[in-house]
Amino acid sequence: MPRAPLYEGVATRLREFIEVNRLGPGDRLPGERDLAGQLGVSRTSVRQGLTILRVTGLVDIQHGNGIYVSHNVGDVLAPITAELVMANPELPALGEVRNALEAQAARLAATRRTPDDLAALATTIVAMRADIDAGGVGIVADRDFHRGIVRAAVNELLADTLENLSDGAGRIAAASLQRPGQAPRSLADHEAILGAIEAADADEANRRMMAHLERTGALDEPS
Amino acid sequence: MPRAPLYEGVATRLREFIEVNRLGPGDRLPGERDLAGQLGVSRTSVRQGLTILRVTGLVDIQHGNGIYVSHNVGDVLAPITAELVMANPELPALGEVRNALEAQAARLAATRRTPDDLAALATTIVAMRADIDAGGVGIVADRDFHRGIVRAAVNELLADTLENLSDGAGRIAAASLQRPGQAPRSLADHEAILGAIEAADADEANRRMMAHLERTGALDEPS
DNA sequence: GGTGGCCGATTGGCTAGACCACTAGTCCAA
DNA sequence: TTGGACTAGTGGTCTAGCCAATCGGCCACC
Numbered sequence: 001m002p003r004a005p006l007y008e009g010v011a012t013r014l015r016e017f018i019e020v021n022r023l024g025p026g027d028r029l030p031g032e033r034d035l036a037g038q039l040g041v042s043r044t045s046v047r048q049g050l051t052i053l054r055v056t057g058l059v060d061i062q063h064g065n066g067i068y069v070s071h072n073v074g075d076v077l078a079p080i081t082a083e084l085v086m087a088n089p090e091l092p093a094l095g096e097v098r099n100a101l102e103a104q105a106a107r108l109a110a111t112r113r114t115p116d117d118l119a120a121l122a123t124t125i126v127a128m129r130a131d132i133d134a135g136g137v138g139i140v141a142d143r144d145f146h147r148g149i150v151r152a153a154v155n156e157l158l159a160d161t162l163e164n165l166s167d168g169a170g171r172i173a174a175a176s177l178q179r180p181g182q183a184p185r186s187l188a189d190h191e192a193i194l195g196a197i198e199a200a201d202a203d204e205a206n207r208r209m210m211a212h213l214e215r216t217g218a219l220d221e222p223s
Numbered sequence: 224m225p226r227a228p229l230y231e232g233v234a235t236r237l238r239e240f241i242e243v244n245r246l247g248p249g250d251r252l253p254g255e256r257d258l259a260g261q262l263g264v265s266r267t268s269v270r271q272g273l274t275i276l277r278v279t280g281l282v283d284i285q286h287g288n289g290i291y292v293s294h295n296v297g298d299v300l301a302p303i304t305a306e307l308v309m310a311n312p313e314l315p316a317l318g319e320v321r322n323a324l325e326a327q328a329a330r331l332a333a334t335r336r337t338p339d340d341l342a343a344l345a346t347t348i349v350a351m352r353a354d355i356d357a358g359g360v361g362i363v364a365d366r367d368f369h370r371g372i373v374r375a376a377v378n379e380l381l382a383d384t385l386e387n388l389s390d391g392a393g394r395i396a397a398a399s400l401q402r403p404g405q406a407p408r409s410l411a412d413h414e415a416i417l418g419a420i421e422a423a424d425a426d427e428a429n430r431r432m433m434a435h436l437e438r439t440g441a442l443d444e445p446s
Numbered sequence: 447g448g449t450g451g452c453c454g455a456t457t458g459g460c461t462a463g464a465c466c467a468c469t470a471g472t473c474c475a476a
Numbered sequence: 477t478t479g480g481a482c483t484a485g486t487g488g489t490c491t492a493g494c495c496a497a498t499c500g501g502c503c504a505c506c
Contacts (some may be wrong), residue, residue, distance in 0.1 A: 228489095229489070265490045272488095285497090285498080286498075288497080288498055
């Protein structure tokens, strides 16, 4: 059995330290030299352990100032998912995860949307129709619509994750809209989804969003 | 504007190195001393950069052997999500993300399930009924059912993410089953979900799974 | 000829100590 | 009151070295 590296243990003990001392967002940790002394390891190892917590999003390290417990839970997944997407943006498994989250956003939006949310969504539909009438395909309005849904869902973790997953997915949506006749179809989809959200029909919103995503995402299908 | 730390740059340059040299899973990177020389930085900084890539899941560092490009994409998110869940397991936002992924798994399972998958799922239902008849609540069979769904979905990324999200969710499910009359209700839900999957009805499988999760997850509702 | 153990080269893991770079607070002079 | 210099404290980086795990080849032995 291979033994775990020291800095792994340091990371674990630092997590425990934060938990035991009930440290919340914004609270300050002891300096690196202090921690090295308390844990009985070299400062180098402490720094490697801290790097792990930093990448993980648990702490915020400020040069010349100190080490602080981070604020947003969403920040934890953000850099990682971004990394993952950058590495292989058209991985099908990734698209399926993304679809699931966005359909869930539609479901939540159906129950939580405010009048402002509905107004914003309606605006994107008007804008998309105008763009299509003007000969465009409504890429901007399309993106705004999907973002509006996510915003209406009021779930920061979901929003952050989706934001990063979408970095790669953006061009897929753009490519999809370029297909002949796709833009009006997408517009009709949007209207149907918004209708379900207005009606507070969570199941229907979820179903229609999923159908919409599967239609637009299926680029490789033999026509 | 604050300048980025050196080790961040090292991590980025190492990522580029992997990409430019078309290194795939299993390929070996130069040693730490080599990299330090090539990048013109100290070994310390190289090690910190490597730690980032390691946490990120991009590379696998082996003591006494060398540094290799990692294999599984799922490994990227796994340790991070586990971390996140450990930190705050009853965060409602987390539950919503988890529900979305599991409902998506049900949807995918409806189209991809093999006869073996169906048989395994049916077995868990039989086992759960037997356990309930014997006075239990079928915790084990319940867990097996949900895992069986995920397995049938054939999406490694989704499976890995869910596996880690569920570490914290496990006890929620267990607590839910303890409620009077819940176990038979869950069993009925399972049967309905399996029915939809057998019928290859993706929408229905998705809908029923979501309904099931929302029912069992709503622990804090005033009864 | 095959087999087992030894040994050394290579590689990552860890330490110690020093100095640099940045931040925030203090204090003094204008 | 205000502006800037100073300073203590903190993270960032480097050097040099030794420790520990791994792998592969060599060699004695069967």
